[in-house]
Amino acid sequence: MLIQQLANGVVLGSTYALISIGLTILFGILNIINLAHGEIYMLGAFVAYFLVTLWEVNFFVAFLVATVAMGILGVLVERTVFRPLRDKEEINYFIVSVGLLIFLENLALLFWGTEPRSMGLPYASQTVKIGQVIVTVQRLYTVVIAVGIIFGLHFYIKHSRMGKAMRAMEQDREGALTVGVGIDEISSFTFALGSALAGAAGALMGSLFIVNPMMGFTPLLKAFVIVIFGGLGSVLGAIVGGLILGMTEVLGAAYVSSAYQDAFAFIILILVLSFKPTGLFGKR
């Protein structure tokens, strides 16, 4: 029973990690807190949902399309909403993202209503047994894809030219600008990457649970808790934090109270802020 719960925690935690990495790189590299990140996650889930149900596309193709589409949306959002505020106070980024959140969520509500939708994938009901643990095939795919993305991202940021430029920007903004790192290029690319990760997480979660326009908000809040818990701007922190929160929620729901499952994140937040405000892997 306990091992089963831990396995469920890993599934939840790996998707939380994907959303949180997107949020944390936007903060680490551009100093932007994007509250609309959860809405991009929601839109990613809807893109995958419509591809799978209306056009009967294979889930993996739908997943890829959703990820790429959200990456493109990320670039658009950066150009239209965030770029005009670049030289103003940083809190403006945050407020504008609240506006974007309200706008996107309610636009989605207007089009698609509140009814819960399910992708109804065939793998969602097939199960496999690994040792004592029983998981559905879809959940297994989810974990494998999420872990694959996380490792791929790690190598990309470590070795590619763009990844190096991003890290340079994170370590010393002015230094990076001096040696010719283009801020427009980096901003667009970081948004594309972060939003693509959110879209990927949305498509994966949408395949396991229901899809509706309000689905983005709670994961967003949790992603924030994870980012603060793991340390602001830390990718490793987002991964570890995501897994810990996933476990805590599943175990808390099983052994403490399921009505308050969504509250555990905030209890962790309050404890972290009270005892170690810099988070697990935070620099400041």
Place this chain on the structure above:
Amino acid sequence: MNSKKFWLWLAVGVLLIFLPFLLKDYPLHLVNISGIWIILALSVGLLQGYVGEISMGHAAFYGIGAYASVLLTMKGGLPFWVSLPLSALVTMGFGFLIGLVSLRLRGPYFAICTLGFGEIIRLIFVNWREVSGGPDGITGIPAPDAIGALAFTSKQANYFLIYGCVLLTIFVMYRLIHSRPGKAFMSVREDMIYAECIGINAMKYKRLAFTVSTFFAGIGGCLYAHYEHFISPYSFTVGQSFDLVTMVIIGGMGTLVGPIIGAILLTLIPELLHAIKDFRMVIYGLMLMLVIIYLPHGLVGIGQWISGRSSKS
């Protein structure tokens, strides 16, 4: 005060006194609801405009005020006039405790933290059925007790009660802002480290502002509960918290007039333009983005710009 200004204020005052007798039932109801939102928007505006911290969980304090007063009057048997200040004090107590934790953070992190607290409190409203009535809420909340012959069952009487509280809120905030603490708030907003260097205890003043702000949110909640006679957790969600932030930003941060204009505008616009009622929130989101990008001082900023130009020419 010059005589022109005096006559203007007198006219506004007279209009406000006779307004409830000129309006029909439903418009008056909207005016009353606007009054409650004015109190709430001022409460958020104190933090947002003067201390520079955005509270995104204020609907929770509004809710605590409402639930506290309902419990005090319906279960505790207290008269409304005792429960009004008492429920505000209860809210303030919660505000103080939550401020202790959340004010350690600044900017967006403070906002997220208050959002988190707001969600926890909303979950408690939904799940603690014995006390809060769960998702169904509480019905049959009594109107404020009559004073002599003056019963608070009519919309007119409630107008005077609500706008009395609005005036009180404006008065207290005005006095606070134009006193030493107010100057301290603004210095913390402009540069917290500098403020601390010249001997201002930033944390103390941030706590003060947050506690005062939650006190008035509690007043708003109490008034709402006894005016609508019904409360449920759906009136105190993140959506309402976002509405408040939007009101302050669209009206104009760092002024008292701004939140008032924002509150009136956002309450009345959807009623006046029925066509947009369905996509009200879409438009709010769009407005919020446009105002931040193009009009950082809100509508008050336009007013100042116009008066600045006319006084130059």
